[in-house]
Amino acid sequence: MRGRGKGVGLYGEHFHMKRIFVINPGCTSTKVAVYEDDKAVWTDDGLHPQEEIDKFMTVDDQYEYRKDFVLELLRKAGIPLKFDAVIGRGGLLKPLHGGVYAVNELMKYDLHHAKHQHVCNLGCLIADDIAHECGCPAFMADPVVVDELMTRARYTGLPFMKRESIFHALNAKAAARRYAKSCGKVYENMDIIVAHLGGGICVSAHHLGKVIDVNNALNGEGPIAPERSGTLPADQLVRLCFSGKYTQQQIMKMLAGYGGCQALLGMKDMKEISRRAEAGEQPYHEVLEAMLYTISKQIGAMAVALWGKAEAIILTGGIAYSKYCVEEIRKQVEFLAPVVVMPGEGEMESLAFNALGALNGELPIHEYK
Known part of the structure; x- marks a missing residue:
């Protein structure tokens, strides 16, 4: 050394x-x-x-x-x-x-x-x-518990439930800072959307150096992910919880660990899933299309959080290495802001x-x- x-x-x-x-x-x-x-x-x-x-x-x-x-x-x-x-x-x-x-x-x-x-x-x-x-x-x-949410983003429809900020803050903020530096700008002066695409997926709205809204990437909110279910229909989830078929621990594992692609396809290897999907093989193609669609919808939601003023949409994390996944997302969101690809986690x-x-x-x- x-x-x-x-x-x-x-x-x-x-x-x-x-x-x-x-x-x-x-x-x-x-x-x-x-x-x-x-x-x-x-x-x-x-x-x-x-x-x-x-x-x-x-x-x-x-x-x-x-x-x-x-x-x-x-x-x-x-x-x-x-x-x-x-x-x-x-x-x-x-x-x-x-x-x-x-x-x-x-x-x-x-x-x-x-x-x-x-x-x-x-x-x-x-x-x-x-x-x-x-x-x-x-x-x-x-x-992962960085919490800079604006007040309106914390609300749910029940007074005793508040949304929590749990996401890949380290990589999301690092990617945003690297992008700002590459533009000769300062992170704290920009509006940026960052989609961290890994085993869990979070899409965060960065406004003047603060993450003012983001889906909870750990506990069942947001896009379908390789091993996480994302947002589920509330009534069906309640019935599942009271069906007597599963313990609380088993249902929590369905949300994070054994949900998403792991539940739908029996695997979470995104390289293999992308390869099969690109070849048109079912059900891989349909499931991956659904996952990328939910990611794109979440990006759209964060564009609203930034009042339509996002200067860039950064795609980062391991899945951003997949040209197929990146291009499918790009087609759906590039009308909102330029799409910037920064693969890997950079943690x-x-x-x-x-x-x-x-x-x-x-x-x-x-x-x-």
Whole structure:
């Protein structure tokens, strides 16, 4: 690895090159990377055998296993525990504004006792432990619970139900920022629609640096997705819940995990589904067309949220690699705004970007309360 040198910040000041360790837990992986400033100098996909993950009853039970796994990856790569910051993917905490947060004891407590169980909850916990060993700060940035919804977007037709903001905030905001920079503009001065197309799908309306509306990409709202049902007819869902055929846990799995393409086609591999659909094979073609139609409708809804002033529609996430899917969406929405394709998730780069900005004083460090 390269030694430390000097760099130049956004505002021209000189500083020593920062070494940042990035941790991003996923369902069957714990991706890790070492950055020197904004350059990745070492990465590992950190894949876990499914049989290993299946041994654990809860997400919290995986904590020691995943931490030891990460430390072993560093040891095998000969990378010493000498970093200027460690940043982990944010978890399902209480609703927050976007930005960089220092990991603190309250955050760790809330992650251990989170209402929603997801492996992303482990990112900050592992980051904090490793940061303690390094004697450096631990951060998280733009977790999935970023909540900047405008008031009118929170309402439902029942006084005791409010819409929740749970979405792929890290990649959505990173993609919007990269696009703004490519145009020579500032994210905080733009109106942009971002469609994150992955195992879950969220379409967000970004107005002057805030996500003012977005579908809940975790708990059954929005488009059909590879493994999520999206919005369902309420009366049919109620009858299903009271049919006596399924437990609450089984129905929740239908909404997220075993819904969408997984339920309709018995698979969620979008490369294979797209290949078969493009060849006209049924039912793959019909199901994929339906999924892309619901994505396009959600983009249309976010165009309304931005008062018809969207400057771009960004398609990002893994499905954005599919030319077939991109073109089908483009046909349906390009009358609203130019369609920009930024495939992939960009989460590691975004986490490193946020940590570097915090270390250099270019981004504020928020306190979790």
